Amino acid sequence: MHDQASRLRKMFDSEKTKTEKENYNSASRVIAVASGKGGVGKTNVSVNLGVSLQKMDKEVLLLDADMGMANVDVLIGVTPRYNLGHVLEDKCDIEDALITGPEGLTILPGSSGIDEFINMNIYKIKQLLKLASHLEENYDIIIIDVGAGAHQGVVNFIKAADEVIVVLTPEPTAIMDAYSLIKILSKNEVRPKLNLIVNQVDNDREGDEVSKRISSVIKDYLDLEISITSYIPYDNTLREAVKKQKPIVNLYPRSRAGKAFTKSAGQLIDRDVGNNAGMQGFVNKVLGFFKS
Numbered sequence: 001m002h003d004q005a006s007r008l009r010k011m012f013d014s015e016k017t018k019t020e021k022e023n024y025n026s027a028s029r030v031i032a033v034a035s036g037k038g039g040v041g042k043t044n045v046s047v048n049l050g051v052s053l054q055k056m057d058k059e060v061l062l063l064d065a066d067m068g069m070a071n072v073d074v075l076i077g078v079t080p081r082y083n084l085g086h087v088l089e090d091k092c093d094i095e096d097a098l099i100t101g102p103e104g105l106t107i108l109p110g111s112s113g114i115d116e117f118i119n120m121n122i123y124k125i126k127q128l129l130k131l132a133s134h135l136e137e138n139y140d141i142i143i144i145d146v147g148a149g150a151h152q153g154v155v156n157f158i159k160a161a162d163e164v165i166v167v168l169t170p171e172p173t174a175i176m177d178a179y180s181l182i183k184i185l186s187k188n189e190v191r192p193k194l195n196l197i198v199n200q201v202d203n204d205r206e207g208d209e210v211s212k213r214i215s216s217v218i219k220d221y222l223d224l225e226i227s228i229t230s231y232i233p234y235d236n237t238l239r240e241a242v243k244k245q246k247p248i249v250n251l252y253p254r255s256r257a258g259k260a261f262t263k264s265a266g267q268l269i270d271r272d273v274g275n276n277a278g279m280q281g282f283v284n285k286v287l288g289f290f291k292s
């Protein structure tokens with residue numbers, strides 16, 4: 001059911017898909033996965049949530065937009081031939097760039113630089129809009145691994161999403177950097193819904209302490225609420241899964257971290273409020289931000 005050919009047939013069978021989707025909420029749910037500090041676990045979060053959501057019967061696209069160190073493909077052990085840049089340059093078709101990963105998760109490798117968006121010509125913009133509408137029709141959820149930090153390119157990507165998951169660890173530096181990123185987002189009029197994942201916790205109590213600390217500061221100083229909070233324990237089996245280039249939710253589903261990722265994906269589904277701007281909203285907003 002999840003093979004590439006059937007997905008592509010579905011993708012280009014637009015008339016039928018459109019009618020089906022029109023009866024329903026047609027916008028995908030676009031979720032950016034971000035962090036202040038690097039190395040806290042964004043890519044593992046993106047891949048394992050993506051795979052878990054696929055298992056829950058959602059069609060998920062994972063866009064690897066970490067331009068500095070794109071490495072979704074490394075985590076699942078594939079070598080992409082093409083990326084988003086090739087699609088926009090018309091050097092390949094979208095179906096050549098899409099990779100089918102575990103459980104039918106689709107991965108679109110990003111291109112070399114976010115800054116490319118600044119110099120987009122009209123042709124590329126048209127390609128991007130066309131691509132957005134194809135993706136919208138075929139995926140319920142689009143997860144974007146945006147990479148670490150708070151530079152303008154990353155912030156523009158986060159602002160354009162329906163939701164952001166800010167990943168942090170209990171280390172003071174990771175908490176401070178997460179707060180700084182959220183503070184930058186709070187200054188913008190357009191704000192995605194804010195979710196937190198505290199990764200590498202010793203236990204749920206530590207997760208609670210970290211999330212209470214950060215959510216009270218965010219509430220008091222920025223007047224922002226966090227929608228969903230999840231904790232992922234520090235787990236050596238996750239490191240093993242990384243070495244074996246397999247998602248932990250598949251390799252060790254009963255491990256502490258494996259179960260926590262599954263629970264977190266369930267929370268995301270339970271708390272879907274709909275009303276999303278989707279992929280077309282995302283692209284329109286990104287283009288607008290980079291122009292201004």
Ligand SMILES: Nc1ncnc2c1ncn2[C@@H]1O[C@H](COP(=O)(O)OP(=O)(O)OP(=O)(O)O)[C@@H](O)[C@H]1O
Nearest residue numbers: 038039040041042043044148200233234235238242
């Ligand atoms: N819950 C965890 N338990 C144990 N180790 C973990 C956990 N989460 C992440 N790690 C370790 O941290 C490493 C980095 O994780 P990951 O690549 O997902 O981080 P990242 O935030 O995407 O990094 P970057 O900012 O470089 O993109 C993993 O390879 C793994 O060794």
Ligand SMILES: [Mg+2]
Nearest residue numbers: 042043066071
């Ligand atoms: Mg990463």
